Amino acid sequence: MNNNRKNGVFTKVAFYGILSVISLIMIVPFLWMINTSFKDSTKIFSFQFIPDPFRWENYLQVLKTTPFHLFYFNSFYIAVLVTIGTIFFGSLAGYAFAKLKFKGSNLLFLCLLSTMMIPVEVITIPLFLFMRDLGLINTHVPLIAIPILGPAGVFGIFVMRQFFLLVPKELEEAAMLDGCSYFRIYWNIMLPLAKPAIATLTIFTFLTSWNEFYEPLIYINSKELMTLPLALALFTDEVGTRWELLMSASVMATVPLLIIFFFAQKQFIEGVTMTGGK
Amino acid sequence: MEVKVKAAEGLPIQKVRSKFFGSEAFFGYLFVSPMVIGFLLVMFIPFIYSVYMSLTDWKLLGDPNFIGSENYQRLVNDPDFWEVMKNTLLFSGGLVPINIMIALLLALLLQRHLPGIGFFRTAIFIPVMTSIVVWSIIWKYMFGTDEGFINQILDVFGITGPAWLYNPKLAMGAVIVVSALKNVGLNMVLFLAALQQVDKNLYEASYLDGANKLKQFWHVTLPMITPTVFLTLILTVIGSMKVFGQIYVMTGGGPGNHTKVLVYYIWENAFKLFDFGYASAIAIVLFVIILFFTLIQWGVRKRWVFHEQ
Numbered sequence: 001m002n003n004n005r006k007n008g009v010f011t012k013v014a015f016y017g018i019l020s021v022i023s024l025i026m027i028v029p030f031l032w033m034i035n036t037s038f039k040d041s042t043k044i045f046s047f048q049f050i051p052d053p054f055r056w057e058n059y060l061q062v063l064k065t066t067p068f069h070l071f072y073f074n075s076f077y078i079a080v081l082v083t084i085g086t087i088f089f090g091s092l093a094g095y096a097f098a099k100l101k102f103k104g105s106n107l108l109f110l111c112l113l114s115t116m117m118i119p120v121e122v123i124t125i126p127l128f129l130f131m132r133d134l135g136l137i138n139t140h141v142p143l144i145a146i147p148i149l150g151p152a153g154v155f156g157i158f159v160m161r162q163f164f165l166l167v168p169k170e171l172e173e174a175a176m177l178d179g180c181s182y183f184r185i186y187w188n189i190m191l192p193l194a195k196p197a198i199a200t201l202t203i204f205t206f207l208t209s210w211n212e213f214y215e216p217l218i219y220i221n222s223k224e225l226m227t228l229p230l231a232l233a234l235f236t237d238e239v240g241t242r243w244e245l246l247m248s249a250s251v252m253a254t255v256p257l258l259i260i261f262f263f264a265q266k267q268f269i270e271g272v273t274m275t276g277g278k
Numbered sequence: 279m280e281v282k283v284k285a286a287e288g289l290p291i292q293k294v295r296s297k298f299f300g301s302e303a304f305f306g307y308l309f310v311s312p313m314v315i316g317f318l319l320v321m322f323i324p325f326i327y328s329v330y331m332s333l334t335d336w337k338l339l340g341d342p343n344f345i346g347s348e349n350y351q352r353l354v355n356d357p358d359f360w361e362v363m364k365n366t367l368l369f370s371g372g373l374v375p376i377n378i379m380i381a382l383l384l385a386l387l388l389q390r391h392l393p394g395i396g397f398f399r400t401a402i403f404i405p406v407m408t409s410i411v412v413w414s415i416i417w418k419y420m421f422g423t424d425e426g427f428i429n430q431i432l433d434v435f436g437i438t439g440p441a442w443l444y445n446p447k448l449a450m451g452a453v454i455v456v457s458a459l460k461n462v463g464l465n466m467v468l469f470l471a472a473l474q475q476v477d478k479n480l481y482e483a484s485y486l487d488g489a490n491k492l493k494q495f496w497h498v499t500l501p502m503i504t505p506t507v508f509l510t511l512i513l514t515v516i517g518s519m520k521v522f523g524q525i526y527v528m529t530g531g532g533p534g535n536h537t538k539v540l541v542y543y544i545w546e547n548a549f550k551l552f553d554f555g556y557a558s559a560i561a562i563v564l565f566v567i568i569l570f571f572t573l574i575q576w577g578v579r580k581r582w583v584f585h586e587q
Contacts, residue, residue: 149316
């Protein structure tokens with residue numbers, strides 16, 4: 001008995017020990033980032049638990065020297081449009097693949113799904129040339145249209161189809177008897193039912209778009225059109241070792257979103273589980 | 279009254295349905311058409327086009343000429359390409375085992391309902407939600423030679439830390455660790471989901487048979503979650519083949535070419551040197567590698583369908 005109890009205590013200590021170490025490794029970089037963002041440039045090389053002098057001015061300096069509000073706005077509105085487009089087209093096609101009978105639907109679905117294995121990096125080169133011929137380089141069009149019509153949209157179809165497959169047929173049949181058109185069944189019955197799936201898809205798509213780096217790097221040249229990740233990556237080259245400024249910019253770019261997504265973790269995790277299970 | 283209206287409405291619908299327009303199939307095609315057109319424009323045609331481009335000497339200016347397999351011959355004889363391949367495999371070979379093992383350990387620990395679990399789960403998941411650019415910037419700073427957190431800690435113990443990201447022997451290791459930490463939460467979540475699926479009766483049965491915790495893990499847990507572990511492993515391998523952001527931010531492929539990986543080389547050839555033909559050939563190599571792993575995944579998936587149900 002006594003031995004058993006000792007064993008239990010030991011397990012618990014090991015349990016919390018391992019988890020604390022790994023969690024610390026994850027969190028310390030963020031604390032270090034916040035800490036440095038308030039430091040004076042002369043104090044970068046010294047450990048200070050609370051920076052002295054405590055410089056809020058670092059943030060003001062970043063806001064003054066870069067169009068940071070534009071980076072924020074660009075990232076935000078692009079992510080919103082990509083999310084809306086993905087949900088609309090993804091759910092519409094997902095509904096059709098799950099519920100409507102038409103020739104070749106399975107084959108079409110498989111074709112769409114198989115594109116998930118084409119790396120974006122492979123098709124970006126021709127897409128860049130197409131966009132150049134259309135005069136769309138250095139605009140936001142490729143950053144919005146390509147994900148909706150391509151990878152994000154396909155993932156959307158997949159998630160929505162899985163959900164609609166679980167909706168009982170009776171609901172549709174009742175609506176059919178009432179003379180609803182297929183679009184009204186989709187819009188008035190299916191979409192409201194699919195709120196949980198839409199929530200998952202929203203969080204997942206928004207975050208993916210918000211964090212996207214490769215495409216903005218290729219399509220955007222002008223500073224005022226940059227998204228946050230691209231602006232930060234180039235800011236790194238620009239300010240060199242002015243770490244306090246770089247960290248202020250990083251804090252502004254991440255912390256507000258992390259707080260929002262702290263509450264949306266569940267949906268994001270669901271999205272992850274679905275991707276893994278595809 | 280109500281019945282009459284319904285009947286009256288029902289009539290024209292009946293008529294229309296006999297034709298293709300307005301039929302179920304019509305709406306089916308209509309609803310999937312935006313995505314099918316999108317698939318053709320954004321995925322399928324560009325993909326075919328990039329295969330074609332890989333057979334040309336496409337540059338930024340001037341007309342492209344068809345040169346057959348010349349780009350691929352150049353690839354085989356390009357020492358930089360082989361170094362890039364080596365680095366990509368090194369990255370993958372380092373990242374995948376670290377990531378999977380830590381993720382599995384974390385999932386096993388976090389599946390228990392002890393107080394404080396929520397905090398640990400969130401802490402481990404935060405990097406997953408952070409942009410790879412920000413995560414890499416912070417870690418570039420953590421690994422800084424004089425100003426970095428790690429070397430300042432080492433300094434406390436009287437050790438002079440190395441120039442992590444500028445040392446040919448250490449740079450890749452640093453990038454691997456940073457990448458593993460970024461996404462370990464992702465795989466942990468997948469493993470947690472799999473662990474929840476394991477039938478609790480199996481544990482009870484094995485407990486009655488006198489199996490201890492370790493034996494239970496080897497003979498019950500591990501076999502039951504093997505399909506998930508394997509699929510996650512392949513997804514992680516595929517992801518590791520496409521690494522770019524952290525390399526771009528942390529090392530820019532350096533020192534020398536020591537951390538230059540496939541996607542970085544594609545990007546460099548396409549969008550810095552504007553050698554689109556050659557870059558397409560490297561991109562096709564990337565596609566073939568990923569296709570290979572995807573096919574394994576599909577094959578294995580079929581065999582394990584029973585487990586997944």
